[in-house]
Amino acid sequence: MxxxxxxxxxxxxxxxxxxxxxxxxxxxxxxxxxxxxxxxxxxxxxxxxTTFTVTADKSILSYADNESCTITATYEGETVNGKTVVFKNGETVLATKTTNSNGVATYDYESQGVGDVTITVECMNLQETYEIEDCYFYDTLTTDKQLFSIATGSGTLTYSNDGLTFRDSTSSETKVLFDKQLPTSDYEVSYDIVAYGNTNNKPQVCFEDFFLGINNNGYYGRRVSVSDNIWRETGSPTPPHTIKHKITGTSSKTVETYQNSTLLGTATSINQTRLMQIFAYENGRSITFTNLKIKPL
Known part of the structure; x- marks a missing residue:
């Protein structure tokens, strides 16, 4: 040679x-x-x-629903059986496993509702990470799980592949409550939304007396302004929009509201009743929600 x-x-x-x-x-x-x-x-x-890959069957978990995900590490090389695989969260070792004859080792991560988690997986001087959104609560809102109820007024709640649609059917205010208690510590609520209305009557989302007005004419403090395109079927960017509320403080809360990544405004001195309320005004106004996430900050 x-x-x-x-x-x-x-x-x-x-x-x-x-x-x-x-x-x-x-x-x-x-x-x-x-x-x-x-x-x-x-x-x-x-x-x-040699290659080393890490995958999982879920990337978003709901602690309130006792969810878990299976993290799969796959080692490919000349000899794949019997390799040591270490699963870690930060510096904490979660589990030490051994690859099977296919070079595969798995670990079941159980949700603890602690927020964003980075799982590090190591094998033979190789390292990969996997990101998990470990939510206190998560639901796509595509099926009825008795999470929302109409508290006052008259309206309908409809579940579909698009999410939960709340439509008012009267000329007066209708209010819907989220029936799970929210955390008492600092937390974040986010969801994707498409809202339909008109210039004079637009749906709203609120926390007790904190309102996210689907409106161009809101008030800072108790009410936060949102650009017009959030409720139109066509806008820039095109709906759905991701709405995020960051809630901090003890008995008196501060709420920062974001549309996509833009800070819309800040409401202060909000009383903590731990209820999310949805309002719609007048016949035909509606809001469609999906991918509701509640997780610690």
Whole structure:
């Protein structure tokens, strides 16, 4: 077999020279060193391709529903069976597993409602991460799970693949309540929304006396202004819009409201009743929600 020159080196004061070789996946490779007509003994290594991937069957979990996800680590190389795989959250070791004959090791992560979590998985000096949104509560709102109820007025709640649609059917105010208690510590509520109305009558979302007005004429403090395009079927950007509320404080709350990534406004001194309320005004006004997430900050 023909020789290939890979490096020319100079020895140091100890008569040593080193070379860092980066694997190419070429298979079994033999190295020799030559100096002043002297030939070293040979060194043979198995230069093989190895890959390490991490996947999971879910990336969003709901602690309120006792959800979990299975994280799967797959090692591909010359010998895949019996490799040690370590699953970690930060510096905390969650589990140490061993790959099977297919190079696969799994770990079941149970939701704890702690917010965003980065799972680090290590195997044979290889490392990958997997991001989990570990929510206190999460639901797509595509099926009726008795989460919302009409508290006052007359309206309808309809579930579909688009999410939960709340439509008012009278000329007076209708109010819908979210029937799960929200956290008492700092937390974040987010959802995707499409709202339909007109210039004079637009749906609203609120926290007790805090309102997210689907309106161009809202008031800062108790009420937060939202641009017109949030309630129109066509807007820029096109609905649905992601609405996010960041709620901080103890008995008196501060609420920051974002449309997509833009801060719309801040409401302060909000009493904590831990109820999310939805309002719609006049016949035909509606809001469609999906991907409701509640998680700690």
């Amino acid at each position: 023909a020789k290939e020159l890979i490096a020319v080196l100079v020895t140091d004061n100890n008569g040593e020279a080193t070379h860092n070789y980066t694997g190419t996946g070429a298979g079994q490779t033999t190295f020799v060193a030559e100096s002043e007509n002297l030939i070293s003994n040979s060194l043979t290594i198995n230069d093989i391709n």
